[in-house]
Amino acid sequence: MSAPEPRTPDRAEEAARAPLSKQRLRLWLRMLEATRHIEARLRDELRTEHDSTLPRFDVLAALYRRPAGLRMSELSAMLKVSNGNVTGIVERLAGEGHVERLRVEGDRRAMRVRLTEDGRARFAEMAGWHEARVNELLKDITAEELDPAIELLARIGRDQHDADGRD
Amino acid sequence: MSAPEPRTPDRAEEAARAPLSKQRLRLWLRMLEATRHIEARLRDELRTEHDSTLPRFDVLAALYRRPAGLRMSELSAMLKVSNGNVTGIVERLAGEGHVERLRVEGDRRAMRVRLTEDGRARFAEMAGWHEARVNELLKDITAEELDPAIELLARIGRDQHDADGRD
DNA sequence: GCCACATATTTCAAGCCTGAAATTTTAGGC
């Protein structure tokens, strides 16, 4: 009875199963890297060329599509950040004259935030630059690659809560 | 001389050229969304279950692979964050006893940071959890999808500096 | 009308992050 010689427990299996988890980890790391790379570029140019920031841009973008404005809580839900966070960003944007805060008729707790004319013009300007810049940063991605990649990332970002398993 | 009736400037072109830029923009937005989704989940669990944070985890991970330790500047280059940032994170990790700061023989400006035994054990623990959690969050990504997606993201993250065009 | 609970928002402490300015030390030229 010679011992079964464990060696490498199961070569074929290791090359097929274990790596799946490792590959997913690798995917995550690359995704993080890519995102940070682009964010860094955008942030830098936004700061030096437009004297603004990514979070401010995000808020302006959300408000741009809603001429009537949004409540603080709608804004934070839309951007998926905390209420307190939005308070600070809107405060600074208001200080710069890009947004205005209005009381809501009939609910004195609520606040409606809206772009000013200046904010609207300012964002339109930045939006063009933003799209062009992203297009450049992603110029190596071909037309055929785009759709599958978008679909894949959408699948990841989608809230897969209470579907079947955990969560 | 009737006016040229601008209408829609060039339908065929708009359906072929303009959307490419829009699609890249969409890709970027989905990527950002996906990344934030996963980061939020990891951060939350890291905080509630492991009493730690993502940045601390990143530092521990970098040090884990270098038993001899790393200089502050090597660490910040590796993680692609500023020097000042690393100073703070390492300071907190040192306070928790997970890393130690040693002077470098022959260069009194430099600092070598190394995992303590405790830090090493602590990270090993978290690393297993981390891989499992990421694997779960990406469970919908199939084996066939992984390689192309990793390659694509690597292409985006890769520093495409001074290649041909700008930058 | 009052009370309990829910909602909308702000405030706050703690941590993360950057870019710029300081600090300390090293290295080279003379």
Added chain:
DNA sequence: GCCTAAAATTTCAGGCTTGAAATATGTGGC
């Protein structure tokens, strides 16, 4: 042996972010 520039790091101000606590207001039952 000095002096200047470069290198390694820290310090700092300003801003982003979260989660928890505080404030203020609204709503429904009684």
